[in-house]
Amino acid sequence: MSDLHVLSVVPEIYPIVKTGGLADVAGALPLALQAEGVRTTSLIPAYPAVRAALAQPAAEYVQPDLFGGPVRLLRGTVSGLDILAIDAPHLYDRPGNPYVGPDGRDWGDNALRFAALARVGADVATGAVPGLHPDILHAHDWQAGLAPAYLAYRGGPRPGTVITVHNLAFQGQFPADLLSTLGLPPESYNLGGVEYYGSIGYLKAGIALADRITTVSPTYAAEIATAAGGMGMDGLLRIRSHALFGILNGIDETVWNPETDPHLAAPFSLARLHRRATNKRALQIRLGLVPDANALLLGVVSRFTWQKGLDLLLAALPHLLGLDIQLAMLGAGDRALEEGFLAAAAAHPGRVGVVRGYDEPLAHQIQAGADALLVPSRFEPCGLTQLCALRYGALPVVARVGGLADTVIDANEAALAAGTGTGVQFAPPTQEMLEAAILRLAALWVDQPTWRKLQRTAMKSDVSWRRPAARYAALYRALRDERRT
Ligand code: ADP
Ligand code: GLC
Secondary structure: OOOEEEEEEOOOEOOOEOOOHHHHHHHHHHHHHHOOOEEEEEEEEOOHHHHHHOOOOEEEEEEOOOOOOOEEEEEEEEOOEEEEEEEOHHHHOOOOOOOEOOOOOEOOOHHHHHHHHHHHHHHHHOOOOOOOOOOEEEEEOHHHOHHHHHHHHHOOOOOEEEEEEOOOOOOOEEEHHHOOOOOOOHHHOOOOOOEEOOEEEHHHHHHHHOOEEEEOOHHHHHHOOOOOOOOOOHHHHHHOHHHEEEOOOOOOOOOOOOOOOOOOOOOOOOOOHHHHHHHHHHHHHHOOEOOOOOOEEEEEEEEEOHHHOHHHHHHHHHHHOOOOEEEEEEEEEOHHHHHHHHHHHHHOOEOEEEEEOOOHHHHHHHHHHOOEEEEOOOOOOOOOHHHHHHHHOOEEEEEOOHHHHHHOOEOOHHHHHHOOOOEEEEOOOOHHHHHHHHHHHHHHHHOHHHHHHHHHHHHOOOOOOHHHHHHHHHHHHHHHHHHHO
16 A cells, blocks of 8 residues: 655656666666555656557546647656656657657757656646646656656645756756747746756756755765766855755566566576576677687677767777777767777677677676676766676776765675675776776686686675665655654
8 A cells, every 4th residue: 555656757767768777777766665655656758669668548537738739738647667668759759769860960940859858747746647646756857857846836725746856967958048939937037946057957946946866876975976976066056955865776576587588598596597698608609709618708788878888988998908808889879989999899709709789688698697797987976787797797897976876896805705795896087996896807707716606605695676676665654744743
């Protein structure tokens, strides 16, 4: 039984639309919250994929004109998620990536597309859908950032508001002259409101006006309140530090379960760890690598961007190939990085394999077949791939930043003696330190009994949503109770 109802306002949700970890979180947290007595309704734009996923939705709430066209809300259930989809064809009926058009650029009307998400969110939060009275509106990232602002300036009764920052690098900044089009009052355009360096800042508005701010790891919560990590927002975050909380992400252990994973050549578990070798061999064959059990196989599953530090890996590669290592990479993003890694694969056939694109089964196969997973991020709010790697027994090699610092235990001497190590950390995120980390990893690989011990400890790490869900539930309840009194 649930005693608390959350309206989660999100621009993407697994398994319907996903461009990154935000979708994973939006799709898994509501299910984990059920065990905490929290019911969630997820509000999302009805992109074509969302409309297709809702088989026979009920239509609720109609608005004849929002930013140039009519809006309806469609309601249905997808994979156990209670979905409210904003059907506004003039804004969302476009195929492909939710943010970017076929020319690779952001849609020119993204300011309106995501203001609509926030505004309908504010409407639903204040009773626009009969029978739906959320206790909390939970906005995710800049795309939903205006929702707390709409509620704050509307006045009248409203639920508590929470904004989660998944990545401070994406802030949603738009021209100031949109203010009245967006339906925001003139007094909202100031330091304590939506104004941000002479523009309207969607994420800034959320951070300024939500009752609580969360981000996805304790270390990132501390980093973003500093000038070095704050990306222009650190002053405001320091002012609001009493309302800022870092709550680690988990992963959905039914989606990421090596015992039942339908994508694997040989499902495995702690008790049947030897079967991992079959997955390694299958991965080597799939990526055109030499099927050598003794080579140390490094995996990468990532967006190819500056954030993820893959240019450091590309620069380190010539030095690393002197070792008996192989590289299995999956990802897409910056052209220069894609081309650089594809060229490396062409120059080192059998040693470097690269698949460009988005491929969910292959992401699982890399986690199950690689001996280690590289995550050399320059900054990382939480990171999910290292959590999947822990669960699948691929030792994470990570930069000591953000959530990577919080989730991987470096196999230093003390940790090896205590049996607590689960991977390798390095700092700062430079090419030299990445190389040194991989050398350290290679030394561990040579000592196979130690390696197995690390692998088993990694696989026993708690990467589930249980503890994080309990923290979100406690935060929601405290906020609801505070607003009642
Ligand atoms: P971010 O959200 O910053 O990209 P995360 O580590 O939080 O990073 O989440 C990335 C998610 O996207 C993970 O679920 C990962 O498995 C998945 N992913 C990333 N790149 C690919 C890809 N090329 N193909 C399939 N899944 C991918
Ligand atoms: C963002 C971050 C990533 C985080 C994800 C989910 O995409 O880059 O670190 O894991 O959101 O919170």
